[in-house]
Amino acid sequence: xxxxxxxxxxxxxxxxxxxxxxxxxxxxxxxxxxxxxxxxxxxxxxxxxxxxxxxxxxxxxxxxxxxxxxxxxxxxxxxxxxxxxxxxxxxxxxxxxxxxxxxxxxxxxxxxxxxxxxxxxxxxxxxxxxxxxxxxxxxxxxxxxxxxxxxxxxxxxxxxxxxxxxxxxxxxxxxxxxxxxxxxxxxxxxxxxxxxxxxxxxxxxxxxxxxxxxxxxxxxxxxxxxxxx
Amino acid sequence: xxxxxxxxxxxxxxxxxxxxxxxxxxxxxxxxxxxxxxxxxxxxxxxxxxxxxxxxxxxxxxxxxxxxxxxxxxxxxxxxxxxxxxxxxxxxxxxxxxxxxxxxxxxxxxxxxxxxxxxxxxxxxxxxxxxxxxxxxxxxxxxxxxxxxxxxxxxxxxxxxxxxxxxxxxxxxxxxxxxxxxxxxxxxxxxxxxxxxxxxxxxxxxxxxxxxxxxxxxxxxxxxxxxxxxxxxxxxxxxxxxxxxxxxxxxxxxxxxxxxxxxxxxxxxxxxxxxxxxxxxxxxxxxxxxxxxxxxxxxxxxxxxxxxxxxxxxxxx
Numbered sequence: 001x002x003x004x005x006x007x008x009x010x011x012x013x014x015x016x017x018x019x020x021x022x023x024x025x026x027x028x029x030x031x032x033x034x035x036x037x038x039x040x041x042x043x044x045x046x047x048x049x050x051x052x053x054x055x056x057x058x059x060x061x062x063x064x065x066x067x068x069x070x071x072x073x074x075x076x077x078x079x080x081x082x083x084x085x086x087x088x089x090x091x092x093x094x095x096x097x098x099x100x101x102x103x104x105x106x107x108x109x110x111x112x113x114x115x116x117x118x119x120x121x122x123x124x125x126x127x128x129x130x131x132x133x134x135x136x137x138x139x140x141x142x143x144x145x146x147x148x149x150x151x152x153x154x155x156x157x158x159x160x161x162x163x164x165x166x167x168x169x170x171x172x173x174x175x176x177x178x179x180x181x182x183x184x185x186x187x188x189x190x191x192x193x194x195x196x197x198x199x200x201x202x203x204x205x206x207x208x209x210x211x212x213x214x215x216x217x218x219x220x221x222x223x224x225x226x227x228x229x
Numbered sequence: 230x231x232x233x234x235x236x237x238x239x240x241x242x243x244x245x246x247x248x249x250x251x252x253x254x255x256x257x258x259x260x261x262x263x264x265x266x267x268x269x270x271x272x273x274x275x276x277x278x279x280x281x282x283x284x285x286x287x288x289x290x291x292x293x294x295x296x297x298x299x300x301x302x303x304x305x306x307x308x309x310x311x312x313x314x315x316x317x318x319x320x321x322x323x324x325x326x327x328x329x330x331x332x333x334x335x336x337x338x339x340x341x342x343x344x345x346x347x348x349x350x351x352x353x354x355x356x357x358x359x360x361x362x363x364x365x366x367x368x369x370x371x372x373x374x375x376x377x378x379x380x381x382x383x384x385x386x387x388x389x390x391x392x393x394x395x396x397x398x399x400x401x402x403x404x405x406x407x408x409x410x411x412x413x414x415x416x417x418x419x420x421x422x423x424x425x426x427x428x429x430x431x432x433x434x435x436x437x438x439x440x441x442x443x444x445x446x447x448x449x450x451x452x453x454x455x456x457x458x459x460x461x462x463x464x465x466x467x468x469x470x471x472x473x474x475x476x477x478x479x480x481x482x483x484x485x486x487x488x489x490x491x492x493x494x495x496x497x498x499x500x501x502x503x504x505x506x507x508x509x510x511x512x513x514x515x516x517x518x519x520x521x522x523x524x525x526x527x528x529x530x531x532x533x534x535x536x537x538x539x540x541x542x543x544x545x546x
Contacts, residue, residue, distance in 0.1 A: 002426070004417040008453055011410075015500045018518060021507070022399050023297035025406045026290060029413045036417025041283065043413070048286025050412030052277045056233065056361055057405045058270070059240055060504070061394060063332060063364075066371040068389025069381040070329055072309050074318030078325045081318060112336040112360065116509040122329060125513055141516070149520035152509035153497075156521070157528060159505075160493040164486065171458065175485045178462050182470060186482045194486035194543070201535045202490075206528045 007032030063118050070122060079123045080130035091132040091147060092214035095154040096207050098124050102158030103203060107165035116155060125151040132214075136221040143217060150213060154206070161202035164195035232355040234278075236365040241275035244268075247391045251304055259302025263395065266295045270402070289406070296399040304395045306388040324378050331371040332364075339363025393512075400511040404504040407455050420459060423450055424467040437541055439472040440479075444537045447488050448495035448529070455501030457492025464488070479544040487540045494533040497525040 007028045014024030026047075033043030067075075083089050098119075105113045113119075125148045132147055133139055139147075163169045167188040179186050244267050251257065252264035269292050277285055295301070309317065318325065340363040343354040354362055375381040394401055414420070427446050446468060450460035469488060473479040496502045499522070506521050517523070 002422055004414075004419045004422050005426075007410075007414065007417070007419065008423075011453075011501065020297040020399060021403050021500065021503070022293045022406060025403070025410050026293045026297075029410045032410075032413050032417045032419065036419075038417070044286035044290065045282035046286075046416055047409050047413055048280075048284065048289055049282040050409035051289045051405060052273070052280070052282075052285040053412075054405050054408035055237060055240075055274060055277060057408055057504070058401070059236060059361060059364070060404075061390075061397075061401055062240055062243065062368045064393040065243065065386040065390030066328075066332060066368055066375065068391075068393050069372070069375045069379070069386035070325060072314070072317075072385065072389050073321055073325060073375070073379045073381055074309075074314040074316070075325045075329055077311075077314045077318035078322065082323075082326075110337060112340065112364065113333040115333075116505070116512055118329075118332050120509060121512045145515045145517065145520055146524070148513040148515050149510070149517075149524040152513060152521045153524040153528070155509075156497060156505045156525065160496060161490065161532075164490060164493075171461075171489050174458055174461060175489060178465060179481055179485060182466075184474075184481045186485070190482045191486045194483045195490060197539050197543075198487060198490040198532070198536055201539070202528070202532050205531050205535070209528055 003035040004032055006035050060115075060117060063115075067117060067122050075122050076126040079126045083127040083130045084134045087134075089127075089131050090135060090214065091128045091217070092210050094124070094128050094131055095150060095210050098151075099154040099158040099206060099210075100203065102155060103162035103199065106159055106162035107199070109166045109169075111159075111163065111166075111169075114155060114159065116152060120151050120155050124155070132217060136218060137225075139217075139221065143220070146213075147217075150210065154210070157202055157206045161199045165192050165199055167192045230351065230355055231353060231362060233358045233361060236358075236361055237274045237277070239365055239369075241271045241273075243271075243387065243390070244274060245271035246387050247271075247394060250306070250388060250391050251395075254304045254306070256305030257302045259300070260304070262295055262299050263302055263304060266292055266301055267391075267394070269295075289409070292402060293406075296402065301395070301398045303398075304391055306392045307385075308389060308392055321379055328371055328374045328378060331374055332367045335367035335370050336360065336364045339366055396514065397508065397511045400503065400508050403507060407501060407503055411454060411456070411459060414454065415459070420454075420463040423453070424463040427464070428467040436473075436477050436545060439468065439477060440541045440544065441537050443468045443473060443484070443488055444491035444533060444540060447492040448498075448533050451492035451495030452499040452501065455496075455499060455503070457489055457496060460492050460495070461485075461489055464492075473544060477545065480546065483544045483546075484540065487536050487543070491533055491536045491540075494529040494536065497529040498522055 010028040010031050029047045030043050102114050128147050128151050172188050172191050248264050248268035254260045340360040343359040344356050346353045372386055446464045447460055451457045469484055473484050474481050509521050
């Protein structure tokens with residue numbers, strides 16, 4: 001049975017070596033299947049079956065023609081102009097506000113109001129960049145990358161630690177179902193309530209980190225200016 | 230009844246059009262590779278159900294070989310330059326936001342209201358798939374609105390979609406591949422193997438050790454599997470129920486709620502959760518593949534510690 005852990009080893013080593021992730025995943029699947037006693041044809045068939053059943057995951061890309069057309073029409077530029085017009089909007093405030101809105105919306109079940117492709121790329125990341133540049137002047141590519149990464153992270157933290165407050169979300173139903181199989185009856189509402197302390201902690205921790213990141217960014221850019229003069 | 234198959238048909242047609250546009254794109258030296266890759270993606274949506282398991286397996290391996298060994302190129306669709314976009318942003322103003330927000334709002338309204346639409350007492354739209362169908366509808370509505378309000382022609386939208394898909398490249402396939410890997414892991418009994426290992430290796434001879442073993446185990450196992458759903462049953466059956474609930478009399482509700490969220494701390498740290506951690510890197514054009522993970526790891530570690538303390542303080546009330 002422990003042989004099946006070879007697949008995990010393939011994944012860890014492959015991702016650490018930064019090999020092409022598709023090759024890593026396909027190799028891990030084949031290794032795991034073979035180690036689990038399947039023959040090669042059966043592994044490929046099992047992988048193909050699971051791939052076909054999970055096609056709905058890739059439906060997310062249907063949004064790309066819309067986002068692309070909007071970008072062609074100037075959506076990112078409009079987002080930047082909008083933020084620069086609001087002088088009170090710093091990068092820190094934009095990302096914290098987005099994370100808060102995301103977390104609250106998800107907590108009341110409005111999971112679809114956000115996302116990396118539909119909100120972060122066209123709106124939130126350009127807004128955060130524009131606000132930072134309005135405050136600090138043009139930034140080097142490495143700093144812009146950091147801001148973008150933080151925009152994506154704000155989306156993830158808001159989503160992950162808001163969703164369990166909503167009683168009909170998949171993870172709550174999974175917990176309820178699993179405990180029921182083990183003879184323990186729980187109320188989804190109780191599970192939601194006990195997700196709140198962690199949700200608050202997640203927001204506070206990540207907001208503090210965004211604040212520190214904003215300070216570091218301002219500090220770094222001040223140093224840079226000093227070095228130039 | 231309108232079900233998922235209608236959405237797959239739409240996806241197949243859109244990806245098929247993108248494959249054809251790739252094939253005639255002379256600005257891309259690897260245009261045939263891209264055409265074949267997106268063509269196979271389209272085929273998966275159009276005929277995946279009649280290919281059979283082995284056929285689908287061969288199809289996905291062919292895509293892996295194309296993207297992993299041969300390498301995809303970047304297409305050169307006709308797009309606008311920055312000056313034109315600035316001008317266009319000024320003239321369209323907030324109409325741009327209206328179209329952008331169409332997608333979340335139509336998805337939301339659709340997923341809340343589709344169940345109310347019935348024909349002869351039967352639902353028009355598959356009640357199990359309302360969100361995905363509402364999402365597909367929102368894409369169509371937004372494309373129409375972009376045509377009407379922003380004068381963006383439909384072929385241009387498809388070409389822009391191709392620009393972004395080429396930007397994603399292999400990352401576009403990774404989330405679905407990882408879900409399939411999860412299924413193979415489950416088939417081979419990986420969950421029980423890891424659970425047994427964790428239960429043997431972790432000393433849990435007092436309350437705090439048991440709680441820490443459970444929260445940290447959830448995070449680590451989630452990082453390995455890429456999602457907390459796979460980790461929860463294994464860790465809860467292996468450590469949570471026998472130790473925290475049975476031996477020390479902890480509350481299963483509080484334990485499960487905080488345990489699941491400890492797993493989510495693991496999700497923040499792993500490339501296995503590709504759609505959250507790797508896809509944005511490609512979407513945002515970030516140089517370092519692990520930049521989003523690096524931005525999240527400190528939050529994940531501090532929050533996991535907070536979760537452990539919270540569970541210890543609350544679960545034995």
